[in-house]
Amino acid sequence: MTARTQTDSKQLSLSKLVERIPDGASIAVGGSFLHRSPNGVARELVRQGKRNIEIVKQSPGYDIDLLCRAGVVDRARTGIVAIEGNFGLAPHYREAVESGALELEEHSCATLTAGLRASVFGNPFQLCAGIDGSDLAELNGWVKIDDPYGSGRHGWAIPYIRPDYAILHVNEITGDGDARVLGTSHWDRVMSRAAEKVLIVAERKVDKAEFQKAPNLTLVPHFLVDAYSVAPGTAWPGSCWPDYEVDYPAVEQYLEAGDEAFDMHLRSAPEALEAKHD
Amino acid sequence: MIETLVQDVEPDATSAFEYMVVNLARFIRPNEVTFSGVNSTFPMLACLLAKRAYDFPFTYVNVAGGVDPTPDSVPVSSSDPLLTTGTASIFDNEDFYDLSCRGGMDLSFLGAAQIDGKGRTNNSVIGSWTHPKVRLPGGGGAAVMLPTANRCVTWRTEHSKRTLVNELDFVTADGGMHGLVTPLAVFELIEGALALKSYNPATSLETVRERTGFGFSSQGAGPTPPPTRRELQGLHSLDPDGSIAADNEVSVK
Structure with a gap:
């Protein structure tokens, strides 16, 4: 009974999941601002030193700011970018655009959705x-x-906009990789259909029987999912409703200037603390 | 009885924060669909206030997916999932933009860094787009919502010639803002131009003109009617310890 089932083979550690994303990839990132964004993936992209990544997201914030700060991204298609809360503009994103380090394709949220929908519908x-x-x-x-x-x-x-990957942070996943979110799905659904491949980070794994009781709640069926990781708490410092709220002191700490503050922020992330225990 | 209460005027001086929230709320009309989005603390408060202070029904849709939510407290972020508390459905981001595109959005609150006299907005850049002096957040849904929603209303906590301009650095969205609220004044679009509707009794028509970058009609404009007791009670019940007001400092100065 030690042999892994075919379906469980989709489950990877967070770092292995991110290793699948090559330099230069275009990624659609789920969530919105400080809410249910796959921030653990963003930090892992930084740790792995990825380069020339393109971000596709209607309303990125902390995630794109972090990736600009570490020089991971060089292109972005966005509708609105801010840290939000009481923090306003995303400072490293702003600096990256102003210096020319980030090539921006500015959209309205709905035009970005239209571009993704073109891919969903198989249209140019x-x-x-x-x-x-x-x-x-x-x-x-x-x-x-x-x-x-x-x-x-x-x-x-x-x-049409056809990202290489959609990366979504969800509440629950089955062993097969069926995924669902509680509360609003923001733009996750259209991203999951528009991208070539879908990678998921989940708060927890639940029995398939739970999904079978309410299949209409499933956002992404397993056959669309390339791989997933169970990494609870990693939407931090953002929220993942109803599991946890925004950690505002941590956002504030992230916004402190300097490499030391940034390193400390990366080291205090849930996935980093978890790895230390392993 | 209720009418008496609504007309019951609070005599104390109104803070600039109260002035803005209350006057945004007054743009909300009965039986309409009204939307508030990201980065929108003032409109979020205005919508929640209108639910508490006004007796008419309206539908409040927000960017967190909530429809007529009943949160116990007001979140710091206006896109916080707390704004789905008590909702019986989730109306997600694709849904509310699509609703606007097909003409079903009655009132949408949209932010702006710069506004011109025609009610157009810039949320993109200060300076040139290709070589920005300041890269701004971007318009979010504005370029699609401003032309498609039946009415849009914006707000600025800074009333100055660099925010209320004669010429925008970049036109992020066109279509004409129906309304604009600042700490100093309330404007409304009349025949394609923003006109002064009323001004904060704590300031004067001359000051408003002095601090506005575009020319405007002030025909019929007088001091803004002060908040009613119910409006103030509604706002205070949303911000009992004044922490939201403290986080969103705004002044007539």
């Missing part, structure tokens, strides 16, 4: 409403398309 582009009068259209070269059926209405064609 997806029409999006609104946008009229925004300088973002010209900046990004978005094309306005009149309704070919003559309604007189129009939409803006947003080119």
Whole structure:
């Protein structure tokens, strides 16, 4: 009985999970601002010294700021970036854009979703409403398309966005890799369908029977999931509702300037403390 | 009875914080769908206040996925999952943008770094986009919501010529803000231009004009009616120890 089942072979440690992401990969990151973002993965990307990563996320914050601080990312497609809470702008992200270290493709949240939906639907582009009068259209070269059926209405064609990986932080996962979140799924669902591969970090593993009782709650079925890790607490310092809330003192500590403060922050993360026990 | 209460005016001086939250809440109308998003402490408070202070029904949808939530306390982050407390459904990020796109969003509160006289907004950059002096957060949903929601309302805690400008550094979103609330004044869009609706009794029309970068009509504008007792009670019940007000310091100065 020591042989692992085929399904359990999808389970990896957090560091092994992140080893799968090659330099240069484009990754869609789940969650929103300080809430249910896979921050343990972001920190592990830093520890493994990954480079030239692209972040795709409507509303990143701590995660992209951390990755800019460590020089992991060089491209991003985003709608709004801030630490939020009472912390405002994301300082290292701001610095990276201003210095040219980060190449930004600025979106509205809904245009980024439209680009992801184009991939979900298997189309080269997806029409999006609104946008009229925004300088973002010209900046990004978005094309306005009149309704070919003559309604007189129009939409803006947003080119498809196909990230290499979607990385999601969820509450629960089965041994097979079925995943579900409690509360809002933010943009996790569209990301999971738009990306080539899906990697999941879960707070806990539960029996498949639990999922079978309420299959409509499952966000990502196992066959879409490439690999997963069970790493409780690692959305820290963000929240993972209803398991834990934002750790604001830790966010404040993260924002202290200097390498020493940054190292201390990385060392005090739940996955780092866990590894020490191993 | 209720009407009497609503008209019952609190005589004490209103703080700039109270002025902003209450005047944002006054844009909320009966039986409409109203939305508040990320980085939006003032609108979040305004929506929760309106639920407590006004007798009419309306639907409050927020970025945390909550629909008419009933949180016991107010979170620091306006996208906190606490804002789903008591919700009977989760209306996620894709859902509320789609609702706006198809014309079903009545009122959306959208933030702005700069606002011009036409009610357009810049959330992207100070300086040029390619060589920014300051990279700002970005507009979030603004470029799609401002043109598609029936009405949008914005707020600025700083009322100055660098925030209320004649010319935006970058047009993140067009479509015309229906309303703008600052510590000094309330503006409303009339025939494509922001016009002064009323000003904080703690300041003057001259000061508002002096500190606004765009020209505006002030026809019919007078001092803003002070908060009612119920509005103030509602706000104080949301922030009993004043810590949210302390975290969001704002002044008429």
